[in-house]
Amino acid sequence: MNLLSDKFALITGASRGLGREIALAYATEGARGLVLVARTIEPLQRLKSDIARIAPEMQVTVIQADLGLPADVERVAAITLEACGGRLDVLINNASILGPVPMPYLLDYPGDDFQQVLQVNLTAPFLLIQTLMGAMVDRGGSIINVTSDAGRTGYPGWGAYGISKFGLEGLSQTWASELAETEVRVNWVDPGSMNTAMHRDAEPDEDPTTWADPADVTEIFVFLASDTSAHIRGQRFEAQSDWRQQLAAADVSAETGAPWATKI
């Protein structure tokens, strides 16, 4: 509890699936304020009510936005800065869209849809990080980009989504490298297969019960947002693999006092 006290966090794609679960986890961990962004406002309002039951004192701001539009990114940034008093501690670039469903082969992919997927999944994270850097660089901050194994392997039919995640992996590496001399750290997480509406849309013939509940993969997102991970930067994690082992390899020992460290 309270691993995130005094932290202001912005989470995109927060209305459902992993984004919603990260928001609830951050509320449980005592974040000071959350800014939640999604394409539709009603699920965000419901999430805000749910958070109020967990953390009645928490400041929660919800924003309806289409992150495929650069003007909406600027609006999200401005509202975030206003809501958080000009500072931001944690930025979770979680929002992504799948593109056309059923997912066509690249050979058949409509160009407009391709552009739209790249705008939301790749350009928006770039613009959000760029626009909000001034609010993070003085005090330090944690940026977590949500990637996918489709960002490392070119699966047939995963078209623009997979390519956008390839781009996001590169974006994350480059940001991490350029920000190496600052207190702003960038890490990226592949949450693995989850039972979410988007994944069910992507693979309607698969059995979703074999996939993880998104509520069960949030721990790494809490860890990377907390000060306990202050020395972790520029790394890719897989939420459903033994990422604690990866931390151990990165010379993180139980002396950090973090609950996950003691599990190593």
Next chain:
Amino acid sequence: MSASARKTDEVENWVQHPRVAGVDSHSFYLPPELNADRPPERRGLVRDQVRLLVLNRKTGATEHSRFDRLGDFLRPKDLLVFNSSRTLPAALIASGPQFDVEVRLAERLPDGSWMALLTGTQKENRIVPELLLDFGLDLTATVISQDARIPAFWRLRFSKSGTDFLDRLYRLGEPIRYRYLSSPWSLSYYQNVYGHRPGGSEMPSAGRAFSWRLLFELRRKGVDTASVTLHAGLSSYLDDGLDRQHIASEEEYWISEATAKKIRRARKSGGRLIAIGTTVVRALESMAQQGDIRAQHAYTRLRITAGYRLQLSDGLLTGLHEPEASHLDLLAAFVPSVTIQRAYAEAIEQHYLWHEFGDVNLIM
């Protein structure tokens, strides 16, 4: 005049102290081709590759350089003080059954109302108290009162506040733009990379040339940075006569304890304080007038002109200001007016570019 806490009953008289016409005027001819009509990035430059005119305060000597070489003129322990203000899309169109009017937001007042310039129509006389302006998306504003000195200046109260107001403003508004621009550049071009406090009607443009690459380079060199916030109002009332009067306004500013601490440290260690923009000079000198370098949130009517003894600002990075601009009065506190005139003549001869997307001038 010193910085002071603002009282609510002063709201109606927020514009005071008109400049005495004819004193210290800064007239010169600026060839139209020297108006920067587009951002450097749209002229084939990186934002930090604009030209840098360095003016030596002691000798009056000039040196011509490029902004990404700023580090050549700075020393370890120098402190650059930025204005963290982020530019709003402060121009809105209100539609009514009778007429449309452009609303240019100028300043948010302590009670949450706004002072705004109402333009774009010959029907100013239709603007009356209690008129409801409709901007769409459920955003309206009620006209409250007219400014005593500037006829097109009105106090408005919007139907939304806080983040709800910002949400509507960003959906509906456009950045304030002037006629010399070649294109309606989007809001992102009107931001400094480090800006993180939304609220400015216009960009504090002296800092526009800074890139993160340059900021990191300066940090490696041992140059420190800090920020204050002072949201710039309108640079023009779209009325040459009024603009020439240099009507002084009261402005709100914030200085954090972290910044105050850095300023104290720089002064103790012999580092120079370089204000990035005239707004920063006003905030710093207003703080100095309080007699103590400490965190503060206050309002200032401080007027800095020739003969003003600067207490904190050792140097100034600023844009190139157009003829008769009030900023030129402030520059005269750093160097004699005749030195500015000579430097500007040189800048014109060497085809420097003016305005928010133009070249910059370091005075130290």
